[in-house]
Amino acid sequence: MRRTTLDMLECPHCRSDKALEVTVNDQTEAGDIVEGALRCPACDAVYPISNSVPRFVAADEDYCGNFGFQWQHWKDIQIDRLSGHTLSEDRFFQDSRWSRDWLKGKIILDAGCGAGRFTDVAACHGATIMACDLSEAIDACREVTADHGDRVECLQASILDLPFRKGVFDAVYCMGVIQHTPDPGKVMSSLPAYLKPGGRLAYNFYEEGLWRRLQIVKYALRLITPRLPIGWTLNLSRWMVRLLFPLTAALAPIRKIRLLNHFMPISGVHYPALTREQQYTWTLLDTFDWYAPRYELRQHHQEVRALLEAQGLEQVDSQPGLAWGMAPDR
Numbered sequence: 588m589r590r591t592t593l594d595m596l597e598c599p600h601c602r603s604d605k606a607l608e609v610t611v612n613d614q615t616e617a618g619d620i621v622e623g624a625l626r627c628p629a630c631d632a633v634y635p636i637s638n639s640v641p642r643f644v645a646a647d648e649d650y651c652g653n654f655g656f657q658w659q660h661w662k663d664i665q666i667d668r669l670s671g672h673t674l675s676e677d678r679f680f681q682d683s684r685w686s687r688d689w690l691k692g693k694i695i696l697d698a699g700c701g702a703g704r705f706t707d708v709a710a711c712h713g714a715t716i717m718a719c720d721l722s723e724a725i726d727a728c729r730e731v732t733a734d735h736g737d738r739v740e741c742l743q744a745s746i747l748d749l750p751f752r753k754g755v756f757d758a759v760y761c762m763g764v765i766q767h768t769p770d771p772g773k774v775m776s777s778l779p780a781y782l783k784p785g786g787r788l789a790y791n792f793y794e795e796g797l798w799r800r801l802q803i804v805k806y807a808l809r810l811i812t813p814r815l816p817i818g819w820t821l822n823l824s825r826w827m828v829r830l831l832f833p834l835t836a837a838l839a840p841i842r843k844i845r846l847l848n849h850f851m852p853i854s855g856v857h858y859p860a861l862t863r864e865q866q867y868t869w870t871l872l873d874t875f876d877w878y879a880p881r882y883e884l885r886q887h888h889q890e891v892r893a894l895l896e897a898q899g900l901e902q903v904d905s906q907p908g909l910a911w912g913m914a915p916d917r
Contacts (some may be wrong), residue, residue: 588620588641592740595717596625599643599750603629634750640725643744656817657879658702658724661872664865665704666731668711672860679708683760683789684911690714693757698746698778699764703728703739710735714758717751719744746774753780758787766793767880775891775910779898785916788900794907795885804852805877812878824875827853832870836863853877 596607605628613622625634625641634643663669667676680687691713697706700718706728709716718728718741729741744750746761747768759778765771771792779788793799799806812820835855838845848855854873857866892905900912 588636588639588742589737589740590618590620592641592717595752595755596641596750597752598627598630598632599744599748600632601627601630603627605629607634638726638729640729640741640743641750643742643748643750644721657872657875658722658727661868662702662727662731664868664872665702666707668707669731670865672858672865674858674860675704676708676711679705679762682762682791682909683787685758685787685789687712694755696749696751696756696759696778696781698749698759698761698774700725700728700741701763703732705760705762706739707732707735710738714738716740717742717756719746719749721745747777749777749781751781754783756781756786757783758789760789762789762791765790765886766884767882768884769882771884771886772894775894776898779895779900779912779914782914784914786914788895788912788914790891790910791908792891792910793883793885795887796907798849799885801849804850808852808878809883813881817879820879821875824853824871824878828867828871828874831855832867835870836866 607625611623623636697718706718732739839857856869888905891910895912903912
């Protein structure tokens with residue numbers, strides 16, 4: 588952890604304005620903290636720093652341990668520069684509506700970073716990222732983004748209770764996460780407070796609608812799978828992908844007929860930019876991601892737009908699965 592990061596932090600327990608105190612047990616030659624602890628002088632809460640990551644969560648707070656497993660297991664497949672594609676970059680700029688040039692020099696919060704899929708994209712374009720995740724996926728993020736040096740800081744923290752001072756970020760994004768939290772409304776209402784005046788916000792989320800009602804087998808299985816041991820869910824996902832991947836791959840190039848893939852109990856991923864092996868791996872990853880999470884809470888984008896407007900954001904817009912806004916420039 589860089590010492591300069593301390594200026595952005597506050598105790599998530601008591602929200603005191605007193606600076607967190609640092610104990611250093613191990614550090615790099617540059618003075619970055621590898622092992623140690625942060626202590627709040629107001630409430631005496633202690634937060635360990637291990638493997639260069641400050642950790643603001645207790646073990647019983649991690650309701651998404653499957654994501655730690657998931658991203659340790661498949662940490663490279665969605666990282667463009669490690670996998671030879673641009674799918675994550677394309678998705679990031681499409682969903683955020685930000686330009687590549689705008690990112691350079693900005694300080695950005697990645698709320699729910701997973702293995703760092705979008706953290707890596709933003710860092711590649713010159714932004715400084717505070718990457719946060721509740722699960723042990725944060726260690727995968729730190730590993731895959733290590734080449735960016737000081738441009739990426741990784742913190743283990745809940746996006747429902749982030750350890751940052753208000754108004755410190757040029758932009759905040761939360762992608763692929765909101766639907767897997769226990770209170771999506773609280774998440775989406777709380778994140779705008781971390782924006783600087785004029786700061787930009789981007790969300791993506793699962794939209795409530797027709798496709799959910801058509802995925803009968805998926806949601807029948809989800810009545811059981813979130814309660815299963817992770818290994819069982821992984822084995823079930825592997826079995827279904829092994830059985831059905833050849834079929835979804837055969838249907839994918841055929842217009843109209845490929846709509847049948849939406850009824851399948853696997854998440855077939857068949858981007859032409861991926862090799863056959865990468866398509867199989869990504870399909871297994873996304874299928875496991877369907878069945879393992881405890882929560883999958885969908886939203887109506889019109890309600891998300893109204894929520895952001897109620898938080899005082901300007902230039903608010905939304906479409907199915909996406910929403911954007913900007914903090915008032917005051």
